[in-house]
Amino acid sequence: MKGRLIRRLTGSLMTGLTYGAAAVAVLPLAAILGMLIVKGAGSVNLDFFVKSAVPLGESGGGFAYAIVGTLIIVGLACLVGLPIGVGTGIYLAEFGGGWFGFTVRFLADILNGTPSVVIGIVVWSLVVKPMGHFSAFAGGCALAIILVPIVARTTEEMVRLVPNSLREAALALGYPRWRTSLFVVVRTARAAIVTGCLVAVARVAGETAPLLFTAFGNQFFSTRILQPMAALPLQIYDYAVGPYDDWHRLAWAGALVLIGLVLVLSLVARLVVGRGARRHA
């Protein structure tokens, strides 16, 4: 009887500890969100989304140019990074058994761990310097380089989860190898791959450091990708360190919108996965 009591006590204690750990993990996130809502929600209004910066001294204005800039730069990054990343992931999972696959996997892991500011500097010297000026294109390249290894590795994991019996079924039906990979394996892992991509995109959307050296930022509304372009993280950074209260207010609002953007992407990812999981249940 006594042993049983101790066992139950230990059980409760351990359960309590895991709850505590979870709470501690969530606490900073909740604090950040709370802070952003308190400080920023007041400034998120229609003006914020449709207006651009106003001249110094005037109050008001918005982040429209930064929001559009972020969408364009992240869009460029996706255009370049997602196909390469997904392709690499499929290669690694389906054919990457040899030394080349090993090398690619190893390099992807290293790239994954490279500080994003380093990638910014690299793109600066490879793209910005030869072109002679900062540009949204360079920003997109920097984000794409961050995107590729994350997408490649998650895609690889997801494709590996497809049961081998499905591959064999397709091969035994007289499917060529490439067709098996593309239409059976990848299609089965589709939902999971999309999720991986969305999560990765959400991550790069908030990157600041690599954009400092590449997209640079812009005080004006611009959609020309070969010119410097504003982006939300950059604008938040600029305004947060600026001397004006109005700027600080906008920076808080910008941060809230950025988090909101990431949140929406993650939610979409969840939704996609949920539907995929039900389909394959």
Next chain:
Amino acid sequence: MSAAPKPRPAIVPAPPRTRVTPGGTVRVIGTLLATNYSFWYGPNQALHDITVEAKPNAVTALIGPSGCGKSTFLRSINRLQELSPRTRHTGDIAFDGESVFARSVDPVELRRRIGMVFQRPNPFPKSVFDNVAYGPRVTGAARERDLPRIVERALTHAALWDEVKDRLDDLGTSLSGGQQQRLCIARALAHEPEVLLMDEPCSALDPIATQKIEELIVDLKREYTIVLVTHNMQQAARVSDYTGFFFLGRLVEFGTTQQIFTSPRDERTEAYITGRFG
């Protein structure tokens, strides 16, 4: 099983399928012949000098304990096994007189002529219809408007049509285990192969589903050459015409099923079928 199996109509053997060769001679198709076939995984030899024949319009069962190489042999026939890394083979497997390893033979083409059914039902996560239409669609052999007819015929052949004709748009994975396995058989039949390789097709199924598949196998042999790998000796005795006993990578004995089960020549065969090991 308490329910007595319902009497099956006597099987009328269809005339064997034939092909007229360019020389004008009529040849029976669907014959498999392995001669001195050996297979290695890296340094480990899994098969030793297998020589065996599978005849058209007959079920050839391969029995033996786990790991004796019968699946490896089966998967060598449609050249699926060689996709594993670091494997090699010697000897030959001939299909209708032509080596399956010949340079002129495209393994993809070969696998369309040799259907395969696996141990666990492995339908694609697609509709019942698409599962069956998959093969004909990719080979381009059938036009899209012919597909419904092809699918119906394959499903009827696999004794599944009546159960799924109203659920063709349901996911193949939503069927019961036994239905899934028959769906996989239909999928293989949609190609109109000459040979059907079955790798323990009933091991994941309950007795009722097993009985249905066994009846199906006996029906199908009227048109196909069937090679059946099984752990279940009763199953081999029930459905096969010829039986080969594999042990430690060797074909210990091969003969008609009746001979193997009533008067085995090798003492290891006798020990195995009487349940003394394995």
